[in-house]
Amino acid sequence: MSRTVRMNQGVEWALHGCVALSWVARDRAIPAAKLAELNGLPAPYLNKQLQALAHAGVLRSTNGPKGGFRLARGPEEITVLDVVLAIEGEGEAFRCTEIRQRGPFPTPRRDCRVPCQIASVMHDAEMAWRRTLTERSIADIAAEVEASNPQVRKRICSWLDSSS
Amino acid sequence: MSRTVRMNQGVEWALHGCVALSWVARDRAIPAAKLAELNGLPAPYLNKQLQALAHAGVLRSTNGPKGGFRLARGPEEITVLDVVLAIEGEGEAFRCTEIRQRGPFPTPRRDCRVPCQIASVMHDAEMAWRRTLTERSIADIAAEVEASNPQVRKRICSWLDSSS
DNA sequence: GACGGGGTACTCGGATAGAGCTTGTCCGAGTTAGCGTGG
DNA sequence: CCACGCTAACTCGGACAAGCTCTATCCGAGTACCCCGTC
Numbered sequence: 001m002s003r004t005v006r007m008n009q010g011v012e013w014a015l016h017g018c019v020a021l022s023w024v025a026r027d028r029a030i031p032a033a034k035l036a037e038l039n040g041l042p043a044p045y046l047n048k049q050l051q052a053l054a055h056a057g058v059l060r061s062t063n064g065p066k067g068g069f070r071l072a073r074g075p076e077e078i079t080v081l082d083v084v085l086a087i088e089g090e091g092e093a094f095r096c097t098e099i100r101q102r103g104p105f106p107t108p109r110r111d112c113r114v115p116c117q118i119a120s121v122m123h124d125a126e127m128a129w130r131r132t133l134t135e136r137s138i139a140d141i142a143a144e145v146e147a148s149n150p151q152v153r154k155r156i157c158s159w160l161d162s163s164s
Numbered sequence: 165m166s167r168t169v170r171m172n173q174g175v176e177w178a179l180h181g182c183v184a185l186s187w188v189a190r191d192r193a194i195p196a197a198k199l200a201e202l203n204g205l206p207a208p209y210l211n212k213q214l215q216a217l218a219h220a221g222v223l224r225s226t227n228g229p230k231g232g233f234r235l236a237r238g239p240e241e242i243t244v245l246d247v248v249l250a251i252e253g254e255g256e257a258f259r260c261t262e263i264r265q266r267g268p269f270p271t272p273r274r275d276c277r278v279p280c281q282i283a284s285v286m287h288d289a290e291m292a293w294r295r296t297l298t299e300r301s302i303a304d305i306a307a308e309v310e311a312s313n314p315q316v317r318k319r320i321c322s323w324l325d326s327s328s
Numbered sequence: 329g330a331c332g333g334g335g336t337a338c339t340c341g342g343a344t345a346g347a348g349c350t351t352g353t354c355c356g357a358g359t360t361a362g363c364g365t366g367g
Numbered sequence: 368c369c370a371c372g373c374t375a376a377c378t379c380g381g382a383c384a385a386g387c388t389c390t391a392t393c394c395g396a397g398t399a400c401c402c403c404g405t406c
Contacts, residue, residue, distance in 0.1 A: 229376065
């Protein structure tokens with residue numbers, strides 16, 4: 001029985017896209033179509049994800065010929081959490097609906113200024129999750145990928161040069 | 165902009181239900197309808213969540229008159245993670261689709277025996293999240309709730325006795 | 329030969345359908361408690 | 368008075384719709400480049 005509530009698939013695409021962008025020159029923009037072809041993804045939908053990253057300030061978009069997307073700052077300054085939140089939104093996964101204030105014995109209003117104990121536990125877990133994602137940057141992942149497959153970076157750059 | 169992908173609301177209901185069940189005698193079953201009324205929730209749907217908990221071995225269900233749900237083991241033996249996974253399923257939120265094997269430069273098959281670096285980071289974060297939820301039990305939450313509102317336990321028990 | 333203007337092609341950007349999942353609801357199967365009857 | 372069988376009510380359990388979010392797609396707005404004509 002696998003989880004039915006899963007993370008947006010766009011998160012995976014966005015992360016792979018950022019890693020690829022970290023390998024090209026910073027002043028060079030890559031069109032969404034190229035990134036999509038590089039990963040075997042549908043171009044229009046990847047474009048949507050990249051727009052979300054641009055809106056969040058992770059990427060910088062350029063219009064017109066020779067345009068496309070590039071990293072808005074150095075890959076060591078972009079955390080995995082930045083990308084995840086750009087796609088999924090800033091809100092936390094668990095949302096307390098204050099059911100302690102419902103039913104025949106509602107918790108008094110003055111006691112509700114502190115968060116519900118259940119919401120507090122879920123919040124702690126979310127913070128632990130976010131902390132882990134903050135400790136890893138796009139540059140870290142790119143370095144690991146390159147270490148396990150040293151040829152991929154050069155191949156991608158060559159392919160982008162030849163088909164531009 | 166709040167997150168669109170949120171956790172099932174049933175998780176919150178299930179946790180509140182387990183806390184309430186931890187306050188009544190272990191050999192006494194509470195019907196789903198009573199638990200729903202206690203929290204101001206729609207009874208049929210809460211029933212669905214309780215079924216999931218019973219199927220996961222967190223609760224024990226009894227049929228017929230004087231039947232209902234009770235905890236399958238002591239509240240200190242039920243972690244928050246047990247409840248969350250019972251509702252949401254055992255699978256992890258992030259699912260790697262191995263897009264590194266797609267496109268013009270697929271990662272060689274022999275290099276794919278180790279997880280994708282991106283999937284690895286997401287997995288680490290999920291483990292941190294789960295560890296936090298494992299460290300807190302239903303008994304812990306029940307004790308905290310009772311500490312902040314000492315009357316609620318007695319009131320609920322009296323209400324359950326009088327309306328049975 | 330150099331400069332300016334217009335056209336063109338390429339890019340992003342947002343608005344637009346379809347599928348899957350969560351949410352919410354319902355009625356039937358199973359079981360137990362209570363009651364009536366017979367010994 | 369006690370034991371047994373039956374009825375009946377109550378509970379869970381799974382099957383069944385509606386709304387919303389994610390997935391996927393398309394075409395229009397904007398911009399930079401390139402070409403051509405003119406000075």
